[in-house]
Amino acid sequence: MSTLEQVSAARCFGGIQAVYRHASAETKTPMRFSVFTPPHEIGAKLPVLWFLAGLTCTEENFTLKAGAQRVAAELGLMLVTPDTSPRATGVDGAGASWDFGDGAGFYLDATQAPWARHWRMESYVTQELPELLATHFPWRRESLGLFGHSMGGHGALTLALRHPGACRSVSAFAPVAAPTHCPWGVKAFTNYLGDHRSTWAAHDATELVKSGARAPALLVDQGEADKFLEEQLLVDRFEAACRAAGQSLTLRRHAGYDHGYFFIASFIEDHLRFHADALKVA
Amino acid sequence: MSTLEQVSAARCFGGIQAVYRHASAETKTPMRFSVFTPPHEIGAKLPVLWFLAGLTCTEENFTLKAGAQRVAAELGLMLVTPDTSPRATGVDGAGASWDFGDGAGFYLDATQAPWARHWRMESYVTQELPELLATHFPWRRESLGLFGHSMGGHGALTLALRHPGACRSVSAFAPVAAPTHCPWGVKAFTNYLGDHRSTWAAHDATELVKSGARAPALLVDQGEADKFLEEQLLVDRFEAACRAAGQSLTLRRHAGYDHGYFFIASFIEDHLRFHADALKVA
Numbered sequence: 001m002s003t004l005e006q007v008s009a010a011r012c013f014g015g016i017q018a019v020y021r022h023a024s025a026e027t028k029t030p031m032r033f034s035v036f037t038p039p040h041e042i043g044a045k046l047p048v049l050w051f052l053a054g055l056t057c058t059e060e061n062f063t064l065k066a067g068a069q070r071v072a073a074e075l076g077l078m079l080v081t082p083d084t085s086p087r088a089t090g091v092d093g094a095g096a097s098w099d100f101g102d103g104a105g106f107y108l109d110a111t112q113a114p115w116a117r118h119w120r121m122e123s124y125v126t127q128e129l130p131e132l133l134a135t136h137f138p139w140r141r142e143s144l145g146l147f148g149h150s151m152g153g154h155g156a157l158t159l160a161l162r163h164p165g166a167c168r169s170v171s172a173f174a175p176v177a178a179p180t181h182c183p184w185g186v187k188a189f190t191n192y193l194g195d196h197r198s199t200w201a202a203h204d205a206t207e208l209v210k211s212g213a214r215a216p217a218l219l220v221d222q223g224e225a226d227k228f229l230e231e232q233l234l235v236d237r238f239e240a241a242c243r244a245a246g247q248s249l250t251l252r253r254h255a256g257y258d259h260g261y262f263f264i265a266s267f268i269e270d271h272l273r274f275h276a277d278a279l280k281v282a
Numbered sequence: 283m284s285t286l287e288q289v290s291a292a293r294c295f296g297g298i299q300a301v302y303r304h305a306s307a308e309t310k311t312p313m314r315f316s317v318f319t320p321p322h323e324i325g326a327k328l329p330v331l332w333f334l335a336g337l338t339c340t341e342e343n344f345t346l347k348a349g350a351q352r353v354a355a356e357l358g359l360m361l362v363t364p365d366t367s368p369r370a371t372g373v374d375g376a377g378a379s380w381d382f383g384d385g386a387g388f389y390l391d392a393t394q395a396p397w398a399r400h401w402r403m404e405s406y407v408t409q410e411l412p413e414l415l416a417t418h419f420p421w422r423r424e425s426l427g428l429f430g431h432s433m434g435g436h437g438a439l440t441l442a443l444r445h446p447g448a449c450r451s452v453s454a455f456a457p458v459a460a461p462t463h464c465p466w467g468v469k470a471f472t473n474y475l476g477d478h479r480s481t482w483a484a485h486d487a488t489e490l491v492k493s494g495a496r497a498p499a500l501l502v503d504q505g506e507a508d509k510f511l512e513e514q515l516l517v518d519r520f521e522a523a524c525r526a527a528g529q530s531l532t533l534r535r536h537a538g539y540d541h542g543y544f545f546i547a548s549f550i551e552d553h554l555r556f557h558a559d560a561l562k563v564a
Contacts, residue, residue, distance in 0.1 A: 012544035
């Protein structure tokens with residue numbers, strides 16, 4: 001178990017908003033994550049809600065811009081946001097594009113060189129980081145919710161579908177919902193997983209639902225003015241797959257909203273209350 | 283009247299969060315400001331709340347981090363945040379320190395070379411920008427509230443005290459409350475106003491109150507873990523001056539909170555409701 005170094009901590013809505021750094025065994029790099037701990041009684045164990053961020057983001061974007069701490073403090077939810085990829089790996093080309101490599105881990109374990117050594121975000125998020133959290137924080141471990149935005153919405157949906165029982169509630173903002181059919185996904189999967197498309201479906205939320213995987217009842221919010229909706233997100237395909245398969249999905253389309261954090265902030269309270277209901281903390 | 287260029291716009295809590303750019307006659311540079319327009323009926327005129335940001339900030343910090351739009355949307359308040367100084371002036375030394383020059387306009391009109399030509403933030407904020415707002419936005423002009431943080435808290439307090447009747451409500455987070463007695467203020471005033479300290483008192487909230495200036499009832503929030511409190515902010519001096527002079531002041535000290543935007547976000551709702559009450563919009 002690696003040690004945790006606290007990078008920063010600030011009081012926020014009666015709780016503590018902190019950032020930690022540790023040496024990750026999975027990614028073989030230093031990794032950062034942010035944790036909001038709500039006000040709570042000493043000795044209490046808390047439900048945790050993980051937020052997976054999108055392309056180009058670090059642990060900082062959601063922490064600074066989503067305005068989630070207010071309602072998390074009210075509901076007694078811890079919020080955890082990991083970084084979106086390993087950093088400073090020295091891998092050639094890792095920083096060459098904004099939609100691949102650094103800041104674009106896609107929440108899977110790469111199988112192809114040179115990415116396979118460090119790009120192990122699925123194992124990092126589903127195994128290493130939960131162990132670390134359980135050791136160092138007052139987490140009631142059976143109470144885990146998962147949500148995310150864009151590439152992180154893809155992460156939340158696919159990790160929930162791939163790891164049944166791992167989380168009790170799942171939601172997403174503007175997720176990359178059918179990555180085998182969009183340019184971001186094709187670029188990432190080709191590089192991380194190789195040319196054999198047969199391996200891709202296991203990391204595509206729409207394909208996973210089609211092939212029988214199930215998640216808890218889902219909430220997805222989507223802005224109708226999101227410039228990535230038609231080419232990259234393909235939320236309609238996911239909706240059709242859920243309907244055909246009987247996967248419970250509440251998909252809300254919001255006129256005028258784009259892909260950014262002002263959209264997330266506008267509906268973050270609904271997501272936190274949705275998770276709190278499922279985690280039985282409200 | 284200069285034309286306005288919209289730099290960005292995004293739907294946010296049912297309203298619009300936008301950034302504009304224009305050629306300022308006062309600073310003789312392009313200037314940016316952000317505007318949140320809440321949902322409102324066509325033709326309605328809205329009260330405006332100006333937020334003046336602190337050292338190193340632009341119009342972006344408050345807009346992204348304070349979480350103010352949610353309650354502003356509920357209360358029907360416009361939010362306006364100007365930049366904190368002229369930019370790209372070409373003046374030697376303007377970018378040399380983080381607490382002076384670029385990002386550090388101190389909301390006054392400089393009288394000393396080389397600063398006097400561009401550093402005219404008092405005239406910009408009290409004259410040019412209001413004219414622009416009144417022309418291009420649905421502002422009910424008699425309804426103006428002013429608030430700010432740190433150097434911007436200094437700005438809110440001093441501009442309200444120097445321009446009686448200009449605003450109906452004033453509040454501040456961790457203001458630089460006695461700048462003639464702190465390093466940030468001494469550095470700025472020496473450079474912008476010259477060595478004659480007699481000219482400084484007119485830009486120091488504590489000295490203004492002592493010499494008889496009055497503002498509407500004030501709300502000030504201060505974190506007790508703020509590392510700048512003892513040396514730079516000197517809020518105690520301001521409190522003593524208000525008490526002695528009969529200036530109404532509600533000063534709230536918050537255990538454990540620091541100088542950052544998590545502190546601001548934690549109490550922003552109280553400030554918006556305080557202003558809304560004074561502006562009679564709630």
